Amino acid sequence: MxxxxxxxxxxxxxxxxxxxxxxxxxxxxxxxxxxxxxxxxxxxxxxxxxxxxxxxxxxxxxxxxxxxxxxxxxxxxxxxxxxxxxxxxxxxxxxxxxxxxxxxxxxxxxxxxxxxxxxxxxxxxxxxxxxxxxxxxxxxxxxxxxxxxxxxxxxxxxxxxxxxxxxxxxxxxxxxxxxxxxxxxxxxxxxxxxxxxxxxxxxxxxxxxxxxxxxxxxxxxxxxxxxGVDPFDPTGPGRFGLRPAMTLRTSVVNVKRVPAGTGVSYGPDHVTDRATTLALIPLGYADGLSRTCEGRASVWLAGRRCPIVGRIAMDQCVVDAGDLPVALGDPVVVFGGEGGEASGGGDPSGGGGVPSVGEWARWAGTNPHEVMTGIGARVARVHLHGER
Structure with missing residues (x-):
């Protein structure tokens, strides 16, 4: 990356x-x-x-x-x-x-x-x-x-x-x-x-x-x-054996520890209810992260699901990492092939595995087609030919 x-x-x-x-x-x-x-x-x-x-x-x-x-x-x-x-x-x-x-x-x-x-x-x-x-x-x-x-x-x-x-x-x-x-x-x-x-x-x-x-x-x-998306249940376990081909990933570009009562992003529409760690990721609605996902979407960071908080901006959004040990440069998976609810639940604050494209579609109130085709051109495409 x-x-x-x-x-x-x-x-x-x-x-x-x-x-x-x-x-x-x-x-x-x-x-x-x-x-x-x-x-x-x-x-x-x-x-x-x-x-x-x-x-x-x-x-x-x-x-x-x-x-x-x-x-x-x-x-x-x-x-x-x-x-x-x-x-x-x-x-x-x-x-x-x-x-x-x-x-x-x-x-x-x-x-x-x-x-x-x-x-x-x-x-x-x-x-x-x-x-x-x-x-x-x-x-x-x-x-x-x-x-x-x-x-x-x-x-x-x-x-x-x-x-x-x-x-x-x-x-x-x-x-x-x-x-x-x-x-x-x-x-x-x-x-x-x-x-x-x-x-x-x-x-x-x-x-x-x-x-x-x-x-x-x-x-x-x-x-x-x-x-690799199940047309009947895009958030489910893939009963037909289809394998999701796309993973959207990024990394943390800023980290800050903030007290309770801190406003996050524009508005602010979100105010922290406790002391927490905020991680900034450099993807926004120009990259396919729909603003309609605000308050619902999560990403995979430091081995857990962490919610996106505050308004999603054109180029960036903020993730509430709680008390997780997060550092600059840590990898973040927005959605990926491992799937979300297929891995054990949809709780955006923890557990559940890597979010799936189907879950992002549900959070955005759309379908997986729009999520995948909506990822902007400035997000590089990397093709793997069987290597992991």
Missing amino acids: RGRLGEVVVDLSAVAGNVRTVAGVARTGVMAVVKADGFGHGAESVARAAIGAGAGWLGVTSSTEALVLRSAGIRVPMLSWLHRPDEDFTALIAERVDVAVSTLTHLHAVAAAAARLGAPAIVQLKADIGLSRNGAGGDDWPELVAWARKYEVEGGVRVRGVWSHLTGADVPGQPGLAGQSATFREALRVARDAGLTPELVHLANSAAALSAPQTRYDLCRIGLALY
Whole structure:
């Protein structure tokens, strides 16, 4: 950590193990979702680890993300699924990136780019089965597949896949899952009746890959599970054998012993109720430590959980270390792979093990995705390839 105020340590062996774990449960192919810089873990490194463990596909949000990976020499099949309607798709087509298509406008633009390039575009058509975000639903779906078939016959487009996204597979017993699955089967039937023969059909995300066999089809798209977070209980013991890959750590940059009645940070919103030791750590909300965690969050310091007290600032926050022997430079783990409540309880003032990303999400009133992707760029990423 020399010279760094904080760092994210990414265990790539955990990423690889999570790919194998999900593949073993689902018994399908795996698409490793590495959008948003691999959920903050580093897209290129995560992609290589996932591919090495058997992932046959990569999933990204945008053409920019796809082309960055292609420029790094990563040549495996890749799906890019969110684009402007006026985007020039020639670069994606030239780099043999599958383009997800949800509207006729996008399909026409892809076909036009393929004609300019003189090479067919490979597309995957997305159906909306209830999420009401991207994807074609209702009368738009038959029209989309009809035009796709027309372009396919003309040689400008190849329809490789049909896919969709579930609304709430991470909720055990989700009552809408059966209906969404039926809607997807009907969308697939309409596509095939139009003359399309997709070789790739996919619906399941991390939660469905682990729990809903009827959604698995040819491959499963895994995001949260890829990074080792249980999609059903992010603060729990990891019943599926997933291993968290990310640890956020820093060190103490100031220590002071203060009497009872001392105000801490802005406001002050917190006043000490006893003589205690305050430790300053150089991470704040610009680094992903949400201000909404104030009064709830803790970190691992001197072998115990210690609460963050007072307002979290942009660059720093204060930890109440009580009577622990804390010194300048002591290591601090904000959250890490060992997990929190999985290690024996969630008491922020002691015990409980290293806090988990799931606990930080709960303290912030959000999900683990936002916690991991919210860690700022000034926090260095360090990738471990199996070494501890």
